Amino acid sequence: MDVIALVKDLINKIVIVAWLLFLLTWIIGWAIKGSPIPSSKIRRVGQGLIEDAVWGAFWVAIGTSIFWLISYISIALGNSLPQPPVPQLP
Amino acid sequence: MTFLIVAFYLTILTFYLGVLIYALPIPIAGLKRWGPRLINDAFFTAVIASCIELILNFADYLGQILGSNWDTFFSTIKGLLMFRSTTIVIVSSISSTISKVIPGISRVVSAGLNILTTSLYFLILMYFLGLLIYFGVVTLSSFGIALMAIPFRIARNAGSFLLSFAIVFYIGLPLYPQFSIILSSPLPRSSLDLALVYGNVRNFLGRSIADGYIGIKVGDEYVGPAKLEPRGRAVVLIPKKYMEEYATVYFDVAGHRFYTNISNVILSSICLKRFHEHICEVDVEVKGLLHYSSGLAIHIHPPPVKVEDINMNSSHILITLQTDVETMLYISAVNGYSITRVYLDSTSLGNPDKYKAYEWTWYNVQGATYTIPIPSGYHIMCIEYFLKSSENLEPSTEDLYPGKILQQDIPMNQFVDYLAATVYLEITSSIIFISLLLSITYGLSRLLGGTRRLRLIP
Numbered sequence: 051m052d053v054i055a056l057v058k059d060l061i062n063k064i065v066i067v068a069w070l071l072f073l074l075t076w077i078i079g080w081a082i083k084g085s086p087i088p089s090s091k092i093r094r095v096g097q098g099l100i101e102d103a104v105w106g107a108f109w110v111a112i113g114t115s116i117f118w119l120i121s122y123i124s125i126a127l128g129n130s131l132p133q134p135p136v137p138q139l140p
Numbered sequence: 141m142t143f144l145i146v147a148f149y150l151t152i153l154t155f156y157l158g159v160l161i162y163a164l165p166i167p168i169a170g171l172k173r174w175g176p177r178l179i180n181d182a183f184f185t186a187v188i189a190s191c192i193e194l195i196l197n198f199a200d201y202l203g204q205i206l207g208s209n210w211d212t213f214f215s216t217i218k219g220l221l222m223f224r225s226t227t228i229v230i231v232s233s234i235s236s237t238i239s240k241v242i243p244g245i246s247r248v249v250s251a252g253l254n255i256l257t258t259s260l261y262f263l264i265l266m267y268f269l270g271l272l273i274y275f276g277v278v279t280l281s282s283f284g285i286a287l288m289a290i291p292f293r294i295a296r297n298a299g300s301f302l303l304s305f306a307i308v309f310y311i312g313l314p315l316y317p318q319f320s321i322i323l324s325s326p327l328p329r330s331s332l333d334l335a336l337v338y339g340n341v342r343n344f345l346g347r348s349i350a351d352g353y354i355g356i357k358v359g360d361e362y363v364g365p366a367k368l369e370p371r372g373r374a375v376v377l378i379p380k381k382y383m384e385e386y387a388t389v390y391f392d393v394a395g396h397r398f399y400t401n402i403s404n405v406i407l408s409s410i411c412l413k414r415f416h417e418h419i420c421e422v423d424v425e426v427k428g429l430l431h432y433s434s435g436l437a438i439h440i441h442p443p444p445v446k447v448e449d450i451n452m453n454s455s456h457i458l459i460t461l462q463t464d465v466e467t468m469l470y471i472s473a474v475n476g477y478s479i480t481r482v483y484l485d486s487t488s489l490g491n492p493d494k495y496k497a498y499e500w501t502w503y504n505v506q507g508a509t510y511t512i513p514i515p516s517g518y519h520i521m522c523i524e525y526f527l528k529s530s531e532n533l534e535p536s537t538e539d540l541y542p543g544k545i546l547q548q549d550i551p552m553n554q555f556v557d558y559l560a561a562t563v564y565l566e567i568t569s570s571i572i573f574i575s576l577l578l579s580i581t582y583g584l585s586r587l588l589g590g591t592r593r594l595r596l597i598p
Binding site for chain 2: 061095
């Protein structure tokens with residue numbers, strides 16, 4: 051039970067940090083992309099950062115929906131959070 | 141159960157960790173690649189964690205197709221264990237008799253005994269593995285999934301190994317008896333091939349008989365007398381070819397061979413629940429016998445309607461019965477007993493010697509039979525006796541059984557063949573089988589935990 055509480059706590063913290071980080075990375079990425087540095091390689095780094103930040107935000111937003119979908123499918127296939135089968139004594 | 145809940149939450153944690161890494165402003169490619177990897181892993185493990193019951197049902201279904209049945213597995217292994225341990229007991233008891241005849245054979249026999257004991261250990265190992273997998277398949281697989289769900293693939297290999305171990309052994313372990321039969325069938329069979337016949341012995345009233353000797357007659361050969369195990373269990377080793385011939389089982393006590401319900405039948409056709417071709421369980425009912433203990437047998441014919449009670453203590457036997465025809469009570473006692481008085485419904489019947497019908501020799505013990513007529517009706521018989529000596533009440537039969545089994549013609553190469561075919565069978569077949577299952581486990585775990593994954597997302 052302690053493990054589960056710890057994990058839940060960690061999940062909450064990580065979600066908050068992820069949202070903030072997404073914002074931060076997006077800002078930094080646009081800053082690099084739009085900066086007047088002459089090397090195009092560095093500006094491509096900025097482009098990459100923006101893309102990844104947007105993907106991250108996308109996954110955070112629909113993460114819960116996908117997990118709900120997985121458990122819905124498994125319930126539809128016949129198991130809830132699974133009951134272990136009871137073996138009969140030989 | 142909690143393992144699965146932990147696994148589910150761990151997958152959610154892994155997912156968000158992957159998202160976090162995606163959102164990190166550090167542009168190092170090696171680090172960034174962990175983002176999609178973790179997200180993939182989370183989906184994969186979440187699917188497995190929620191479908192575990194489906195997986196186990198599928199494993200059951202596969203097992204049914206392959207013919208693996210846990211009930212027959214446990215019964216066969218228990219029967220084989222009993223067979224092996226009986227063989228060990230018999231071989232160790234023979235070694236003392238044979239070593240008087242052939243000096244030096246005791247070394248060979250004790251080496252053979254060591255090997256037999258090792259093969260017994262391997263059988264016990266298979267039994268224990270069976271218990272572990274049968275009762276723990278859900279726990280083991282949930283624990284494996286929980287390990288797989290730990291982020292950054294730390295315990296993924298270990299978890300997938302546990303999961304595939306549980307599933308592969310759940311499907312494959314009950315196939316072990318068929319496997320050992322496949323291994324052993326091409327091996328040469330010698331005339332020493334033995335089969336085990338065992339069962340409970342009871343009298344015609346349904347009471348179990350705790351003491352006595354069982355013999356099996358096939359044609360002109362008589363295998364026995366085999367002393368009953370404690371609590372009335374008969375265990376007899378006979379040459380395997382006798383299983384397919386007409387056999388009669390006798391209850392061999394006090395100078396008489398009493399008929400049982402197994403009379404002139406082919407043994408392999410009356411075995412209950414035949415799990416293994418060398419093991420046969422039968423149910424033996426001795427006709428007409430009321431009681432036997434330590435050289436004193438009480439027999440009645442024709443059988444009475446009802447016997448209420450038979451009570452025997454150190455000085456007398458009390459029998460309460462009801463019969464509707466005139467019947468005859470036979471008391472067969474070895475000469476260590478001396479019957480002092482007989483009472484029928486509290487009237488003394490006089491000197492018991494006038495009831496002595498005949499004397500007999502039971503292997504190497506002398507005795508006599510007294511016949512007492514009983515009129516019809518409800519009677520209480522009291523037979524007072526006196527035990528003159530408590531030695532020599534039962535014959536010494538080691539040279540008859542099991543000694544005689546191995547005293548048939550044993551050419552040395554056949555003995556070695558027998559040793560190889562039966563004794564080493566368990567050792568080699570269990571080692572080969574477990575290593576087969578383990579390599580299948582390894583393959584399945586590579587599939588489940590492999591690093592080359594289909595990329596779900598770029």
